[in-house]
Amino acid sequence: MAPFSVSGLKEKASQVKSAGVKSYGSARERISTKGTASGKAQPPPPPPHRRASSLSNQRSSFVSQVSATPSGTTDSEKIDWANLSVEDKHAFFAWLDEFFSRYLNGPPLSNAPSVHISRASQITGPDRPDPQDEVAPPAQAASSDGRRNLPPLLSQQGSPKIKYDTKPSAPTEMPAPPLPNASTRPSHSTDPTDLQMSFPPPAVNGSSAADLAAFMHPSTPWDTEWYNSSSPIPPHLNGSREIRFMGSFGYSDPRSKTARGVILFSDLSMCWYSVTYGTSHVARWARFRPRPEPLLGSVLQQAAETYGAAVAAFAERAAGAGRPVGQGGCWDLAHEALLHAGSLFGPHDAPILSTSRAHGHLLFCGKPGVGRWRGGDDRFRAGDIVEWHSVHIGMGQYGTGTYSLLGDHTAMLVEDTVPRCAVADGRDVRPVDVGVLTAVGQTMGRAPQRDSYDLAKLQQGEVCVYRQVGMVMYLGSTLSIDIPSGLETFAV
Template sequence: MPSFAELKERAAKAKDASVNRLQSTRDKYSSQSSKNISWDANHKRPPPVPSAAPGHARNNSRAATMPPPPPPQRTPVVRSDTRPTATPSPTLNEHTSHKRSKSEGLPRRKVDWKNLSKDDKRVFFGWLDEFFGRKLKIKLKPRKRESIIRVADDPATPSTPPTIPTWSRPSQASLSGQGTLEMSHPPPTHHGSSALDLALYFAPDTPWDSAWYLTAELPPPLQEHTPPTYATSWEQRGPHKTVFGGILFADLSMVWYSVQFDTTNPDADPNDPSAVQRSAKYLPRPAPKDRAALLAAHETYGETVAAFAEGYAGSGEYCARGECWDLANEALRYFDAFEYVPKPVPSISRTHGHLIFCGKAGSGGNWQDGRWRGGDDRVRRGDIVEWRRVRVGMPGGGYTLLGDPDHTAVVVRDAVPSRDVADGAPLLPRELGALEVVEQSVGSPPARARYDLGMLQEGEMWVYRPIAMEAYVGCLLAPQCPEGVEAMTI
């Protein structure tokens, strides 16, 4: 793993390279007549990066590829009617430790090594364990703490840690990070994707026990669990009516169905193919993308998503309703204002694009497991992290709870794994390092936070890369399958 000095040197070189490319481009086009320059009059820029709140510097390394116009000198306007009015919830409180820099000129103090407190000893020996673990390249079990300090301020909150459900406990095969990793999201399926599961309901040999299409938009398998994103329509020619539906599921598979029937014969047997014609097409879960595609997705959306979140951090203004999910959802919806930018995959349930990493922990952090997905080699600025019933330790002691049951945040700094990664390869959360994010929750305005995944003790997490909907899923959602889409039929 490169040292902090090497990382700093690489960042400086990358910044200088970006500035040099920008200056070369300016020099080239400022010294030529416009009639001698080959340019595309129909070219349109990616969307401007939203302005950041005062006190938060923006990353300018993308200036050569995505120059924004002068941004407004204020944070995004939040409509007053979208601000939360509910009683603030004390169940989530984010705390971040900050190290003082040497430039602050704090006076040195002598350490009384003979009379160290238990807390000082625990911290000191923890540093030694971390140092020798890195030096000798061995894994040391975390030292047991004598007590746990709760971060939550709610006096009604029980003093014992929350019970972790059985679905989050690892199988014996996953303790070493080599078995099949089972995550609670997206929901499990019978045939590999939610779209295929529903498509098979429209197979000719699947019995229907009601003429649901006469009164309902959605078929019976979905009426109790309404999908997060769907579109329906119908058309009628004479007595013949056809209802259409398209559904995009949280696993990003998509299905289209149609049912045609005679409105003058509502008592017709729904299983009689001469009276009721049914059909379905579907797209399976999209395959992971290679490095080039994921880098292109980051170039298109990453900086804008990160800057959108940073525009709220420290401003005291909530994004939309103030829910944690709103920050990611509104950042992705921001691109709707720019017709020339491909629409990204929207926030669907707890999915926010292309899955980059998923992992989990339990038993107080004694075991972790995780998987990498896709061809990129790091989590990047503008990615979106989803937490579920997570407990993560804090540097000064105690822990923070993330998710009741779910919590969403926007990543604002790259995180490079401590070892090489590849699609499908095991990667423990602790090997991802720390995530620096912007997050909000009802009662807690948008702010920066940093979570060390080496201290992830319980729960699940997912990291997503915003990506174009058509390029990744195959098409935009519509009631009927768009022409040219190579959908599968049952």
């Protein structure tokens, strides 16, 4: 086929006009780099195999491939839409702008639909310690010097109320993921971080997502063009262990490129953002969901039946098998158990996967002499996940002996634990009043096994207990760069 020349297009303008012209968006779609010989869009790439290594901290760029056209003789009057050069595309788009502005007697089109020509997606979290880019749970609490710089304070005060999404459908053989009743939500502490726990990291504006939205605000100065990179993560979050991220690039028009991203933080707040650039003006946009509020007891109980039972069963089988799970780390066992529970449901109903050291809905956090209950349930239930941080604690089955858990440790409860005192959302509950936790965990060099820990013997460190809950039910969305229709989000 002879090389395509844009200069000949204008000679056919009158013919195109008389024959009727399809919409501008349709024309762009026909020459999209995702086009095939038939003009249909290629399906998205298949999801990665459910292995820990595929969920690790990767930086992949899915670049659209142009399919070859069928062989055979070429009609010189036909344009090979699938194999246009970038220069020809830009020239053709510019001509279309001029043509339609004259044809429709209006200004040149400027808000063309976005065409994603490449995609960079990443899930950042402590999935495995082995790969080079892998992020593992920190061995020690981050010092104040090592913490990230926080964005400026929001102009308004407090976090807005959250409206929950509609109830998702679930397989008939499993209990449906619960839906909280927003109008009868239990009371809770106005300051969920007033215990000064080391995790999650502190936020200036009530949540990490609100902090990111403040960073994206036009009033916040940026020192670098961080968005013009292979992975559009804001610089103060690049390499963070506290997030899960997905992003993409696309052209909003022939002269502008748009970087988009969504980040789930370890406090379970979420932020969607975009930066459009390529001209003299850089446009910023961000919307966020604040950290979710605690759930009612009935909702948490149903979540335990839906997801916790599967997690506990996985842990018991692992202990019975006597073989390490994954690469043998404590976090691997919990992560694989959550993946197993999620495999019983579709993506819309799956539980929240571990984000750093957060494993779902926080039920309790405490350290020697002080603690706080969260949510409406009155007990820990089998399948709840325990996260330890630098603890020295008594082992229940060994009498007065103690056992040092160095660094961070993750385990899964396999029995219910009823606290020794009455509990309610927001109430101060000391670890000594919680009781004995029976859990299955593993460490490097030791297969999964059952242990008991008496929180009355917690001598140092921190402990948090989490309940697995549906991600869409609790947060309103999966980790997707597109905000679900009807989901309430907020701007700075």
